Amino acid sequence: MIVNQNTALIDKMVLNNLLVTDISDIDYLAKMGILEVNPNPDVRSYYTDGGSFRQLKIKQDDKIDLLSAGTVKTGKIWHTYCNLHTSVHRLNGNLACYTVQDYQQQVNDIQTALRGKYGVVLDTMWATIKQIEINRTIRLNDDFKWYHRVLQLIMFNLPYPFAKQMDFKKKAAGEIQCDTYYATTKKTAKSKKYQELKIYNKSKQLQFIVSDGWMRVELKIVGASKVKKELGTNDLSELTDGQINDYFDRMMQKLIVQPYRKWQEQQKKEIKKIMQEQRKINLKRWQIGTLTRILDEEIDRQCPVALDIDQILAVVPELKDVQTKYVKTIQQNMDDQAGKCAAVLCNYDSERMEEIIEKLTSKSDTL
Numbered sequence: 001m002i003v004n005q006n007t008a009l010i011d012k013m014v015l016n017n018l019l020v021t022d023i024s025d026i027d028y029l030a031k032m033g034i035l036e037v038n039p040n041p042d043v044r045s046y047y048t049d050g051g052s053f054r055q056l057k058i059k060q061d062d063k064i065d066l067l068s069a070g071t072v073k074t075g076k077i078w079h080t081y082c083n084l085h086t087s088v089h090r091l092n093g094n095l096a097c098y099t100v101q102d103y104q105q106q107v108n109d110i111q112t113a114l115r116g117k118y119g120v121v122l123d124t125m126w127a128t129i130k131q132i133e134i135n136r137t138i139r140l141n142d143d144f145k146w147y148h149r150v151l152q153l154i155m156f157n158l159p160y161p162f163a164k165q166m167d168f169k170k171k172a173a174g175e176i177q178c179d180t181y182y183a184t185t186k187k188t189a190k191s192k193k194y195q196e197l198k199i200y201n202k203s204k205q206l207q208f209i210v211s212d213g214w215m216r217v218e219l220k221i222v223g224a225s226k227v228k229k230e231l232g233t234n235d236l237s238e239l240t241d242g243q244i245n246d247y248f249d250r251m252m253q254k255l256i257v258q259p260y261r262k263w264q265e266q267q268k269k270e271i272k273k274i275m276q277e278q279r280k281i282n283l284k285r286w287q288i289g290t291l292t293r294i295l296d297e298e299i300d301r302q303c304p305v306a307l308d309i310d311q312i313l314a315v316v317p318e319l320k321d322v323q324t325k326y327v328k329t330i331q332q333n334m335d336d337q338a339g340k341c342a343a344v345l346c347n348y349d350s351e352r353m354e355e356i357i358e359k360l361t362s363k364s365d366t367l
Helices: 026-032 100-118 144-156 202-206 224-231 241-281 286-301 309-313 324-341 349-361
Strands: 009-016 019-023 046-048 051-053 055-061 064-074 077-087 120-123 128-139 163-172 175-184 194-201 214-222
Touching: 009 100, 019 046, 026 051, 046 064, 055 100, 064 100, 077 100, 100 120, 100 241, 128 224, 128 241, 128 349, 144 175, 144 194, 144 241, 144 349, 194 224, 202 214, 214 224, 214 241, 224 241, 241 286, 241 309, 241 349, 286 309, 286 324, 309 324
Parallel strands: none
Antiparallel strands: 009 077, 009 128, 019 120, 046 051, 055 064, 064 077, 128 214, 163 175, 175 194, 194 214
């Protein structure tokens, strides 16, 4: 069990294709209310060496979030199923997550606990990973609320088929704070194979009162075939920490780094165009006009056109009709104006973006 900012770890997992091979006392489990016998001859039973049942369900028992087994009818065909939902043992702390080896041991522990407490023998030989949550938790240099514009831009730049779904907002001290940013490749509510991205304020979830917050970036893969495609295997016994981290690194490049670098190039062209337009409109007030236009565009798009004033000032030397000897004077003047009427551009958000990229792409020496 480790808390490592430089390593992708596992939080939750769902395994399917498990088998309940034996139950020592079905009547006892039925009295406990976790097992339903099958009084209906038209409904197929789940057969074990210890007898048959209609449904077995164990909820929230130590390391077991949910163990569900039984039969279900699809069309005219009856199927048996057995799924295990499990997650990090919270006694180890909400910031902690598991390595692959930790999870393999947890499944072994669950098998032992099921046999000892319930008399249930669980066979995991053919188990496949149906769902997995992979994340990295990083410590930010500032409070999470200062990264709102940066995270807004990350979500705005997400490539297809990821689409921003929502951000959960809270009102605090007269201001609105966004604590969760969420996107998915899910096409419909019934989709069974998809990926999700979630970025959220881990400090707020933990109710920490700290000067520098914790942020978690979480990737969820749903569907056994999707897990196999993305990780190279859906067999927990074959999975490695290297595969988990390769996937996370690849997705950070695809979802955050590459879109941002592309946005930077496009942004320079757009700011230059705005400057040229404002110079044509009013040569005396084009600098304040540029700042005003950039802020207006951000409101309309609900996404930054520039993260901070430095990104705007960097474009000034590219204006062909501005003599080189005036560049520094113009840059200083625009910087002063931003401090007076465009404070949102003076919060070093481009540095915060680079901070997030650096922390999410740094690698552990142990992998």
